[in-house]
Structure formats: C-alpha cells, structure tokens
Amino acid sequence: MKIYNTLTRQKEEFKAICKDEIHMYVCGPTVYNYIHVGNVRPLVVFDTFRRFMRHKGYKVKYVVNFTDVDDKIIDQSKKENRSIQEITDFYIQAFKEDAARLNLLESETIHPRATEYVEKMVDFIRELEEKGAAYAVDGDVFFDISKAKDYGKLSKKNIDELKSGARIDIDEKKKSPLDFALWKKQKESMEPAWESPWGMGRPGWHIECSVMSRSILGDTIDIHAGGADLQFPHHENEIAQSETHNGCTFANYWMHNGMITVDKEKMSKSKGNFFLAKDIAKIFDMEIVRLWLLSVHYRNPIDYSQEVLEQTEASLERLYNAKYNWQDLLKETEERELSEEDKKTIAHLTNFVTTFDKHMEDDLNTADGISALFEMVRFGNGAFNGKSNRKVIAEALEKLNIIGEALGILYKEKEGIEDSEILALIEERTQARQAKNYVRADEIRDLLKEKGIEIKDTSAGVKFTQVR
Numbered sequence: 001m002k003i004y005n006t007l008t009r010q011k012e013e014f015k016a017i018c019k020d021e022i023h024m025y026v027c028g029p030t031v032y033n034y035i036h037v038g039n040v041r042p043l044v045v046f047d048t049f050r051r052f053m054r055h056k057g058y059k060v061k062y063v064v065n066f067t068d069v070d071d072k073i074i075d076q077s078k079k080e081n082r083s084i085q086e087i088t089d090f091y092i093q094a095f096k097e098d099a100a101r102l103n104l105l106e107s108e109t110i111h112p113r114a115t116e117y118v119e120k121m122v123d124f125i126r127e128l129e130e131k132g133a134a135y136a137v138d139g140d141v142f143f144d145i146s147k148a149k150d151y152g153k154l155s156k157k158n159i160d161e162l163k164s165g166a167r168i169d170i171d172e173k174k175k176s177p178l179d180f181a182l183w184k185k186q187k188e189s190m191e192p193a194w195e196s197p198w199g200m201g202r203p204g205w206h207i208e209c210s211v212m213s214r215s216i217l218g219d220t221i222d223i224h225a226g227g228a229d230l231q232f233p234h235h236e237n238e239i240a241q242s243e244t245h246n247g248c249t250f251a252n253y254w255m256h257n258g259m260i261t262v263d264k265e266k267m268s269k270s271k272g273n274f275f276l277a278k279d280i281a282k283i284f285d286m287e288i289v290r291l292w293l294l295s296v297h298y299r300n301p302i303d304y305s306q307e308v309l310e311q312t313e314a315s316l317e318r319l320y321n322a323k324y325n326w327q328d329l330l331k332e333t334e335e336r337e338l339s340e341e342d343k344k345t346i347a348h349l350t351n352f353v354t355t356f357d358k359h360m361e362d363d364l365n366t367a368d369g370i371s372a373l374f375e376m377v378r379f380g381n382g383a384f385n386g387k388s389n390r391k392v393i394a395e396a397l398e399k400l401n402i403i404g405e406a407l408g409i410l411y412k413e414k415e416g417i418e419d420s421e422i423l424a425l426i427e428e429r430t431q432a433r434q435a436k437n438y439v440r441a442d443e444i445r446d447l448l449k450e451k452g453i454e455i456k457d458t459s460a461g462v463k464f465t466q467v468r
C-alpha cells in the first residue's frame with residue numbers, strides 16, 4: 001500500500017507499527033451544527049481507506065473525535081438558548097443519523113468527546129509547562145513554538161513569514177505571535193469551565209486532538225488524517241505539542257483530502273451555496289453522494305452540483321441492476337462442473353478484483369478502482385445468461401460484494417415486491433387518475449419508486465421497470 005504522506009510530500013510504502021493493526025485518527029466535527037458536504041468528504045474518504053485496509057487483512061483502530069467544547073458551540077448555545085450539553089448531544093445525534101445514511105462503519109469507530117478528556121489535557125499541559133515548552137499568563141496557557149523541533153514541517157510554512165503575517169493580530173500575552181493557546185481562561189460565568197492549576201478554564205482546540213489520540217491510540221500512531229484546511233495551524237500545532245511532550249514522532253503518515261467547490265465556486269454560507277448532508281439526503285440517496293465522492297481522487301478538489309449527482313445516480317443504478325440481475329440468474333441457472341471456459345471466466349473475474357486492489361493500493365485511487373468495478377459489471381452483463389454455470393455467477397456476485405464492501409456501496413438488497421402487487425398498484429393508480437385523484441396517483445407512483453419500481457406512461461399503456 002502506498003500512501004501520499006503530506007509530511008514528506010511523496011508517496012511512501014505504508015508500514016504499520018504493529019504488524020497487522022493500524023492506529024488511525026481522523027479529526028472529527030465540532031458539534032454545533034449539522035454537517036455539510038465539505039465535512040462529509042473526509043468521513044467518506046477515510047472510512048473507505050479503513051474499509052480497504054480491512055479488506056487487505058488489517059485490523060483498524062479508528063478514532064473520529066467530537067469537539068464538544070469550543071467558542072462556536074458557546075455562541076450557538078446562546079443563539080438557540082439551549083445549554084451546551086443540549087446542543088452537543090443534539091448535533092452528535094444528528095451526526096450519527098448522517099453517518100448511517102453514508103454507510104460509515106460506525107460500529108467500528110471510536111468517538112471520544114473532548115470534554116471526557118479534560119483532566120488528561122490538564123496533565124498534558126502541566127507536563128509541557130514542566131518541560132519549559134508552555135507558559136501561563138493570567139489564567140491562559142500558551143505553547144512556546146520556539147521549543148518545538150522543526151515547527152512548520154508539515155505545512156512547510158516559513159516561520160518568519162508567518163510571524164510577520166501574524167503580527168497584525170497581536171496578543172500582548174504571547175511571547176511570539178505564533179504561540180497558541182493550550183488553555184483558555186474562563187471569561188464569563190456561563191462558559192463551560194474546569195478546574196486547573198491556572199484557575200477555571202477550558203482546553204484549546206489543538207490540545208484536544210493530541211490528548212485524545214495519545215490516550216486511545218498511543219504516543220506514536222500510524223495515520224493522522226483530515227481535510228487539507230487543517231494542515232495549518234491545527235495539525236502543525238498538534239505535532240508541535242505532541243512531539244515536544246511525548247518525545248517521539250506523533251504520526252508516521254499524514255493524509256489530507258482536497259476541498260469541495262459548489263458549481264465551481266468556494267462553498268460559503270454567504271453565497272448560499274452551502275449544502276447540509278441532511279438536506280441533500282432529502283433529494284438523493286446518500287449512497288449516491290458516497291459514490292460521487294469516491295469517483296474523484298481524494299487529494300484532488302471535487303465539484304458539487306445537482307447534475308453530477310444525477311449522473312452518479314444513473315451509475316449506481318447500473319451497478320445495482322447488475323447485482324440484482326445476477327442474483328436473479330443465480331436462481332434460474334444450474335450448477336455444473338466447471339468447464340475450461342468457466343475457469344477462464346472466473347480467472348477473468350478475479351483479475352478485476354486484482355486490478356481494483358492495485359489502484360486502491362496506489363494512494364487510495366478510488367476513481368480507477370471504480371472503473372475496474374464498472375468493467376467487471378460490463379463483462380458480467382455480456383457473459384452471463386440463463387445457460388451460464390451457477391457457480392460462475394456465484395463467483396461474480398462474491399467479487400462484486402468484496403469490491404462493494406471495500407468501497408462501502410452496493411449493500412442494499414432488492415426489496416421483495418411481487419409482480420402481481422405492482423400490477424395491482426398500477427391499476428389502482430390508473431383508476432385514481434381517471435377519477436382525477438392525482439394526489440393518490442402520485443402517492444402510488446412514489447410508493448413504487450421507494451420499492452425500486454419506476455413506471456412510465458406510454459402510448460401502449462403503463463410500463464414498469466425494476467431500477468433496483
């Protein structure tokens with residue numbers, strides 16, 4: 001497996017610290033709002049990475065944190081006039097609903113909340129202070145970046161340029177403008193606060209990830225991941241404080257996904273081109289969004305539009321049609337000894353999985369991996385019919401399943417609806433239309449659509465097709 005490591009700016013052969021177990025940390029959401037399409041990308045990309053590594057035989061200890069103490073949460077709590085606990089519980093629940101729709105492997109994900117680790121954060125900061133790498137000023141504690149080895153090594157930022165840039169926003173308390181807050185003094189009584197050697201206060205954002213990662217995964221982990229926008233200052237600061245504190249490498253590989261544009265423009269609330277996952281889910285099945293996100297290499301930018309999701313919907317339908325048609329063939333065909341021809345077909349099918357693996361092993365090239373999946377489907381559709389050997393069809397379905405599982409798609413099963421039931425509903429709809437009861441007619445159309453049946457009104461009467 002080759003991974004592009006942001007730290008070295010090159011693809012490197014992946015070597016796990018433990019032979020067959022990977023320790024991976026993905027920076028998770030600040031839970032003060034619903035997640036938007038930009039938050040969805042790292043969730044899907046790194047879930048797919050984890051799934052693929054599982055497919056390659058690794059166990060993956062996988063952490064996605066919830067930042068549940070932050071200025072934005074405090075602001076939101078004032079705005080909604082709800083307690084901080086209510087706000088964070090509510091948006092964590094909303095996150096879980098989105099995660100389920102995106103088919104993220106939640107049962108195998110560890111979700112620590114920052115507030116559960118505050119004591120450990122206080123210890124960590126105190127230890128940094130003892131090492132002379134942190135200093136307290138009037139209830140706040142800052143990290144002294146001059147004490148960090150190679151500060152800027154991840155983002156490749158020039159420290160002097162950064163310093164002069166940061167001077168615009170100068171904080172009298174800091175020794176250097178690049179020093180950052182480890183602990184923030186409580187300003188108003190309604191702010192959440194914990195006791196500490198520096199008085200009542202709360203942790204800064206960067207320290208949360210360093211401490212949760214260390215507590216759950218250890219001093220040095222295999223992979224730390226997140227959006228490219230987190231490289232600086234978040235990940236740079238995590239490295240500085242963790243490596244200074246732990247005295248060893250924080251993460252061996254750094255993976256960053258590219259950003260999302262909407263209709264070729266930067267996504268922003270003010271432009272109104274801001275899409276929440278839960279709102280997209282009202283129009284599109286989130287499996288479509290998942291396939292769309294994986295259709296572009298994770299490091300490249302990706303552009304969101306209604307049209308591209310519609311195209312992806314048609315692509316996903318092609319995949320499901322193949323799956324369901326092959327499943328139907330499985331019932332119709334007979335099982336025989338494998339002929340030479342059958343063996344060749346199976347070898348051909350195996351090749352598609354090999355090709356898929358090869359692309360995925362090249363820094364998670366899901367775009368080409370998905371092409372291999374489509375080639376397999378095209379091949380199978382052309383090769384299989386009622387006279388095929390059932391054993392071959394079963395092999396094809398198994399391979400389709402292996403690839404689907406690694407990508408986190410194609411997991412739905414055909415909903416059982418008998419033809420007689422469909423015909424009865426179509427008849428009821430026809431009568432409803434004749435009675436000008438269009439509400440009922442539309443209801444029936446939607447009901448059939450939910451069951452994967454699309455109906456078309458043609459000059460020769462109503463036709464229906466099974467779409468999935």
Ligand SMILES: [Zn+2]
Binds near residue numbers: 209
């Ligand atoms: Zn983080």
